[in-house]
Amino acid sequence: MELLKRFAEGDLDAFEELFRQCQGDVYRWIVRIVRDPAAAEDLTVETFWRVHRAHAQFHPDGNFVAWIRRIATNLALDHLRRVRPPLPLLEDVPAKEKPDAVVQQEVRKTILRAFAELPVRLRIVVQLGLIEDESYKEIADSLGISLAAVKLRMFRGVRALRKNLDQQGVRP
Amino acid sequence: MRGDDLKDSAQGEFDKLRKRLREVFPTLRQPELRRDLWPDMLRRLERPQDRVPWFDWALLAFTVAVVIFYPALIPALLYQL
Numbered sequence: 001m002e003l004l005k006r007f008a009e010g011d012l013d014a015f016e017e018l019f020r021q022c023q024g025d026v027y028r029w030i031v032r033i034v035r036d037p038a039a040a041e042d043l044t045v046e047t048f049w050r051v052h053r054a055h056a057q058f059h060p061d062g063n064f065v066a067w068i069r070r071i072a073t074n075l076a077l078d079h080l081r082r083v084r085p086p087l088p089l090l091e092d093v094p095a096k097e098k099p100d101a102v103v104q105q106e107v108r109k110t111i112l113r114a115f116a117e118l119p120v121r122l123r124i125v126v127q128l129g130l131i132e133d134e135s136y137k138e139i140a141d142s143l144g145i146s147l148a149a150v151k152l153r154m155f156r157g158v159r160a161l162r163k164n165l166d167q168q169g170v171r172p
Numbered sequence: 173m174r175g176d177d178l179k180d181s182a183q184g185e186f187d188k189l190r191k192r193l194r195e196v197f198p199t200l201r202q203p204e205l206r207r208d209l210w211p212d213m214l215r216r217l218e219r220p221q222d223r224v225p226w227f228d229w230a231l232l233a234f235t236v237a238v239v240i241f242y243p244a245l246i247p248a249l250l251y252q253l
Binding site for chain 2: 024031127130158
């Protein structure tokens with residue numbers, strides 16, 4: 001509490017301490033959204049810069065982690081909007097050595113394309129919910145939307161993805 | 173098909189899609205930060221604040237002028253937002 005109070009008053013040492021405590025968590029959260037380590041590092045710094053700039057607006061009784069995660073999520077979303085497809089992958093997954101490897105690779109490319117074509121606000125919900133296994137509550141808090149809105153976006157995202165894949169002859 | 177069957181079938185499709193997506197995008201359980209970002213943070217703090225581009229100011233002025241001189245356009249403007 002004392003640390004947060006000092007941070008809110010603009011103390012740079014307090015900010016550094018918070019930075020060192022939270023940089024790993026913020027980075028992990030962002031990299032799971034943007035799936036690009038270099039971009040995630042830049043966005044982590046940018047997130048803390050915004051946090052520092054807005055220190056006077058932070059109330060020491062407030063939830064610092066939730067606040068910073070919201071800022072990080074918004075920055076990551078802006079990044080995804082700027083960097084349109086092809087969606088970067090953290091690590092490329094090689095096709096398995098099977099007779100149908102070429103077909104598998106094609107299917108994989110189709111899924112990647114369909115996923116990248118989803119509107120960003122739907123894509124982030126599908127990505128965090130289905131791939132990263134985050135709870136709907138966590139997603140709602142980080143996006144600043146209701147639980148019902150998360151469920152709706154998940155439904156719409158899955159439906160759009162399935163429709164796109166169907167049109168390209170890929171059955172999940 | 174009964175309601176429960178429909179629900180099961182929808183859940184099955186959902187699970188299949190989840191499995192497919194995870195094959196394409198490996199789950200990032202605990203991606204670790206490879207270095208301390210504090211030096212970058214200090215550089216960012218020393219950099220002067222980004223200035224608002226002149227075009228944004230011009231756009232704002234135009235919007236304010238439209239709102240003042242053509243208030244009937246406000247609903248159309250809100251619709252575009």
